[in-house]
Amino acid sequence: MFSVRDLRFTYPKNHVETIKGISFEIKKGEIFGFLGPSGAGKSTTQKILIKLLDRYQGSIYYDSKSLSELNESFYEDIGVSFEMPIHFSKLTAMENIEFFLKLYKNHADIEDLMKSVGLWEDRNKMVGEFSKGMKIRLNFVRAMLNNPKMLFLDEPTNGLDPANAMILKNLIKAYQKQGGTVFVTSHIMADIDQLCDRVAFIVDGQIKEIDSPRNLKIKYGKRTIKVEYNENNHTASQIFDMDGLNENGTFFKLLKEKKIETIHTGETTLEEIFIKVTGVGLNHA
Numbered sequence: 001m002f003s004v005r006d007l008r009f010t011y012p013k014n015h016v017e018t019i020k021g022i023s024f025e026i027k028k029g030e031i032f033g034f035l036g037p038s039g040a041g042k043s044t045t046q047k048i049l050i051k052l053l054d055r056y057q058g059s060i061y062y063d064s065k066s067l068s069e070l071n072e073s074f075y076e077d078i079g080v081s082f083e084m085p086i087h088f089s090k091l092t093a094m095e096n097i098e099f100f101l102k103l104y105k106n107h108a109d110i111e112d113l114m115k116s117v118g119l120w121e122d123r124n125k126m127v128g129e130f131s132k133g134m135k136i137r138l139n140f141v142r143a144m145l146n147n148p149k150m151l152f153l154d155e156p157t158n159g160l161d162p163a164n165a166m167i168l169k170n171l172i173k174a175y176q177k178q179g180g181t182v183f184v185t186s187h188i189m190a191d192i193d194q195l196c197d198r199v200a201f202i203v204d205g206q207i208k209e210i211d212s213p214r215n216l217k218i219k220y221g222k223r224t225i226k227v228e229y230n231e232n233n234h235t236a237s238q239i240f241d242m243d244g245l246n247e248n249g250t251f252f253k254l255l256k257e258k259k260i261e262t263i264h265t266g267e268t269t270l271e272e273i274f275i276k277v278t279g280v281g282l283n284h285a
């Protein structure tokens with residue numbers, strides 16, 4: 001869907017590059033994430049991809065066409081959500097939708113869309129009366145009004161409580177199931193882990209690693225197993241190497257003779273991997 005090669009960008013008044021030669025591809029139908037600390041260049045990259053910033057160096061292709069040569073029709077293809085919900089609170093949900101629908105030639109089936117987010121019954125309520133969760137769902141509807149082939153989401157769960165964050169993540173996954181492609185930025189490791197098919201680690205305008213969260217965990221995770229068991233009414237534990245486990249006599253003896261409490265693989269979290277790969281934490285500014 002997108003192919004980005006050696007992208008470089010400097011803000012007009014800055015002397016140093018904000019984006020320092022990054023390359024990546026976003027495949028059709030995938031949820032692709034940019035994970036990085038504040039100031040890494042996530043929003044800047046998104047703004048370039050949605051043609052809000054130009055004068056970049058390098059090449060960007062969208063659906064095999066050079067992004068710089070695409071006209072306004074590009075906006076018929078994409079949906080964007082860069083903000084916490086902002087709606088006209090004195091208008092009903094439907095009035096809000098009708099207002100923004102006028103911006104597009106392509107129109108989604110609004111009844112379907114509103115039903116899919118569970119807001120159809122509330123369509124004639126004033127948005128001012130909506131709960132935070134309802135506003136978030138309405139914001140998602142706004143990004144979907146033109147039936148986009150691709151969604152751009154900047155820090156979508158920032159400031160949301162876990163329940164509302166989950167609502168939003170489920171909507172994003174449902175969109176993907178229907179064939180949509182998503183580019184999402186976040187500094188929240190759990191979002192990326194739960195949502196993304198592939199993730200790029202970005203720090204200081206550079207991509208340090210790109211892969212699926214699962215592959216990253218396999219690549220950087222510890223190949224160990226920790227067994228916790230009861231020993232004289234206390235919890236004891238032993239760590240075993242996963243390699244050669246099928247021939248490890250001590251491991252089998254433990255399973256046979258002790259009351260096992262837990263068995264865990266030595267999985268590394270994405271955050272730990274991020275620090276390992278980039279040398280900085282996700283909250284580093």
Ligand SMILES: Nc1ncnc2c1ncn2[C@@H]1O[C@H](COP(=O)(O)OP(=O)(O)OP(=O)(O)O)[C@@H](O)[C@H]1O
Pocket residue numbers: 011014018036037038039040041042043044045187
């Ligand atoms: N309009 C601008 N003019 C000059 N510099 C800017 C501008 N917008 C952003 N920057 C700088 O570019 C760098 C990258 O910013 P960007 O917003 O892309 O980071 P980010 O990874 O999205 O961070 P955050 O998670 O805080 O949004 C930062 O150093 C920021 O100060």
